[in-house]
Amino acid sequence: MNAPLADAIRSTYETLRPGSTSFCGCDRCREDVLARAFAQAAPRYADPDALGAAVLRVALAREQGRAELAVIVLDAMRSVSATPRHETAP
Numbered sequence: 001m002n003a004p005l006a007d008a009i010r011s012t013y014e015t016l017r018p019g020s021t022s023f024c025g026c027d028r029c030r031e032d033v034l035a036r037a038f039a040q041a042a043p044r045y046a047d048p049d050a051l052g053a054a055v056l057r058v059a060l061a062r063e064q065g066r067a068e069l070a071v072i073v074l075d076a077m078r079s080v081s082a083t084p085r086h087e088t089a090p
Helices: 003-019 027-045 050-061 063-082
Strands: none
Touching: 003 027, 003 063, 027 063
């Protein structure tokens, strides 16, 4: 897993979660969102070498990079909300 990308996805989720009152947010839903977001973002951002990690950090520091990541995380949250893997809200 690309650590800078994973950290950015987690941070974005933690920022967006409080504003999404209809989203469950239990541990299972949280992990599902993070997995979906990482799977969607990985082809666009992941690069295994040190230079790639540095480029990723710079890209995510820019407003457009953060906005793109927010869209990915929100999409994952909507998807998980539509089909949660638990029967009732915790």
